[in-house]
Amino acid sequence: MELDFEKNLGDTDRVIRIIIGALLIWPAIFHYISGGWATLAWVLGISQFIEAALSY
Template identity: 40%
Template sequence: MNLEFKRNLGNIDRAIRITIGFILLFLPAYIQMDTTWNWLFYILGIINIAEGTFAY
């Protein structure tokens, strides 16, 4: 594979991770969930945003 294809694939992966992170972060606000599960979605959302932002 050439380097440009790998770089583009990495950028797509980063964008997907950040998008999923924001969806998980704001999901409890849109769905009336039990409050005991909110922390799980917040942590997963923050982890995905951080992985997408700081990925190589």
């Protein structure tokens, strides 16, 4: 089974996703949030970086 996804992300969308990812990870890095919220912020932030890098 092969999935053929077309890239659907422009430069503006990529920059917005990087900013959102940084804003999600920033409070976890500096310990403004902790526990499950920090883990959730890390997961969502990193997913935004991956989506920006892969353009999906």
